[in-house]
Amino acid sequence: MTLPKGFGSGGAGGASSSDVERMIGKRVENMTGMITISYIAAWLATFGGTAAGYFYYPWAYPTPSGHFAFIVLTIIEAIGYLFCVKVMQEGSNKNSNGIVAGVIAATAIGTLFIVIFVGH
Amino acid sequence: MTTNMAQMPALIPKEVEIQRLKKIWLIIIAMGSTAASVEVDNFVDGSLHQTSIRDSAFTPAHWWLYSHFITLPLGWAAAAMYDRKVPVLRGPNNSMNTGLKMTILGYLATMFTIGVNEMWHFWFVEEIFAVPNHWMFNMGVVVAFMGALAYVVRVYARLVELGAETPGENPYVAEMYKMALEGKLYSRAIP
Numbered sequence: 001m002t003l004p005k006g007f008g009s010g011g012a013g014g015a016s017s018s019d020v021e022r023m024i025g026k027r028v029e030n031m032t033g034m035i036t037i038s039y040i041a042a043w044l045a046t047f048g049g050t051a052a053g054y055f056y057y058p059w060a061y062p063t064p065s066g067h068f069a070f071i072v073l074t075i076i077e078a079i080g081y082l083f084c085v086k087v088m089q090e091g092s093n094k095n096s097n098g099i100v101a102g103v104i105a106a107t108a109i110g111t112l113f114i115v116i117f118v119g120h
Numbered sequence: 121m122t123t124n125m126a127q128m129p130a131l132i133p134k135e136v137e138i139q140r141l142k143k144i145w146l147i148i149i150a151m152g153s154t155a156a157s158v159e160v161d162n163f164v165d166g167s168l169h170q171t172s173i174r175d176s177a178f179t180p181a182h183w184w185l186y187s188h189f190i191t192l193p194l195g196w197a198a199a200a201m202y203d204r205k206v207p208v209l210r211g212p213n214n215s216m217n218t219g220l221k222m223t224i225l226g227y228l229a230t231m232f233t234i235g236v237n238e239m240w241h242f243w244f245v246e247e248i249f250a251v252p253n254h255w256m257f258n259m260g261v262v263v264a265f266m267g268a269l270a271y272v273v274r275v276y277a278r279l280v281e282l283g284a285e286t287p288g289e290n291p292y293v294a295e296m297y298k299m300a301l302e303g304k305l306y307s308r309a310i311p
Contacts, residue, residue, distance in 0.1 A: 019133075020133050020135055020136055023132065023133070023136045024135070024136050024139045024140075027139060028139055028142040028143060028146065031146070035146070038150070042153075046157075049180060049183065049184060050180070052180050052183075053180040053181075056180075057179060057180065059171075059172075060168050060171055060172055060179065061164075061168075061180060065164075065167070069160060069164055072160050073157050073160060076153055076156045076157055076160070077153055077157075079153070080149055080150065080152065080153030080156075083149050084146055084149050084150070087142065087145060087149070088142055088145075088146065090284075091138075091284055
């Protein structure tokens with residue numbers, strides 16, 4: 001197999017397992033932390049966006065419609081987060097179900113808290 | 121002869137390819153969430169324009185709408201750059217994948233249309249969905265989604281081929297994967 005410059009043994013032989021590891025870099029099943037931080041950042045940005053609506057444009061975005069958009073978007077983002085982690089870990093022996101369940105539960109509770117107490 | 125052909129190996133180890141395809145998959149899932157959220161914004165924007173005709177380009181419904189015209193092209197650009205590391209996804213003559221080309225072309229049209237739209241609304245404040253300045257938004261997004269679908273199916277079909285995903289059981293879907301693997305998803309004449 002032809003390998004890129006710097007890999008393999010100079011033309012003779014194929015890729016060794018260390019070559020394969022170097023070509024892969026950070027493995028996708030170990031990216032749960034980055035994916036989780038991205039999800040939380042997206043969720044907070046969604047709160048910021050909807051809050052800008054009902055605090056600065058209350059005549060166009062009544063608080064309940066902002067909260068409705070926030071709930072729907074949180075669900076969309078949670079599905080995306082779940083897909084990301086589950087697809088990245090399928091076929092491997094890694095399992096981050098606990099982290100995913102905890103983070104989704106936390107954002108669900110946070111969403112309820114915001115909907116009940118913010119903007120009224 | 122000078123050439124810009126990527127210095128890529130003809131084949132890469134299976135495990136490397138699966139990992140790279142899944143990294144492309146991550147970008148695509150994130151963009152899928154963005155696209156789904158913009159479907160919500162279509163209603164937010166529509167209900168805004170029922171009450172106020174057009175106050176400015178900088179209302180939340182427009183931030184949301186316009187930011188996806190930036191986010192998705194940037195995301196597809198990231199996918200296009202990373203895509204170079206997966207030889208099997210290259211397009212004709214080692215060029216960019218045809219689906220990616222269509223997607224980028226479609227979003228270029230929508231980015232151009234943002235300017236057209238602002239010029240139009242300088243004189244005409246009515247937000248009628250069917251006015252001509254909106255046409256290219258819709259056509260651009262349709263072209264982009266066609267290309268994106270072709271690319272996503274191609275990536276998925278390759279993951280099926282590598283044994284990292286379960287193939288579709290629906291015979292029509294399975295036929296689509298088969299055509300994608302044979303390079304015939306776009307056209308039977310142009311492989």
